[in-house]
Each structure stands twice: as C-alpha cells, then as structure tokens.
Amino acid sequence: MSYQPLVSLGMPVYNGQNYMAATLDSLLAQTCGDFELIIGDNASTDDTEAIGRAYAARDPRVRYHRNESNIGASANYNLTFEMANGRYFKWATHDDLCAPTFLERCVAALEADPDVVLALSLIHI
Numbered sequence: 354m355s356y357q358p359l360v361s362l363g364m365p366v367y368n369g370q371n372y373m374a375a376t377l378d379s380l381l382a383q384t385c386g387d388f389e390l391i392i393g394d395n396a397s398t399d400d401t402e403a404i405g406r407a408y409a410a411r412d413p414r415v416r417y418h419r420n421e422s423n424i425g426a427s428a429n430y431n432l433t434f435e436m437a438n439g440r441y442f443k444w445a446t447h448d449d450l451c452a453p454t455f456l457e458r459c460v461a462a463l464e465a466d467p468d469v470v471l472a473l474s475l476i477h478i
Contacts, residue, residue, distance in 0.1 A: 361439030369447030
C-alpha cells in the first residue's frame, strides 16, 4: 500500500449483524476522515458478510476480509491488526458506537505530546 492513513480501525467480528451497520455508520461519520477501516470477518454465519461487503463497496476507506473458516477470536484480532497500515491503531468492536469527534480528539492528544502512547474516551463504571 503506497498510502498510509493516519489511523487504522480494526474490526474483528463474528456474527455481528445486529449492531454492525450502526457502528460502521458512526465510524464513517468521524470528523477525522484520514483512516482505513479493516473488517475481519471470522467466517460469520449471519448477514455480517453482506453488511461488510456493502460498506466496502461504497466507501474506499473500508476493507473487508473474510476468513475461510473461523480461526478463533485471538487469531482474528491479530490478523486484523496485521492488515493495518495506519500510524495509529484502534480496535473497533462491531457493537460500539463512537461520537463523531472521537478519532479527532484522540489523534489530537497523541500528536500533542510524543510521550503519550494511548488515548481513549472517559469510561464510566
């Protein structure tokens, strides 16, 4: 790949049809648009493949990869990470919505200080 996006989003997924489209919509609506989104489908048996292929067909930032067989969660996470080309990386689960400024604010924090190695949103427990 000759182009290196600022951020790679890795979405390892298995049978994620229920929430995947809403999550993809939230990621594609980010104010920081310099990213690639890698969907790593772990041989889903529901409509995950159709959803992933449809999003990849309509947005060049989305890459869809389908494993021939289920390789297990850990291996699928690793594979999705290995396919990334961005300067920064974020896991994106199929059922986690992100606010439109999420990536922009995380990248700003990372770029502001070279000693910062992690940026994430506030977590309420």
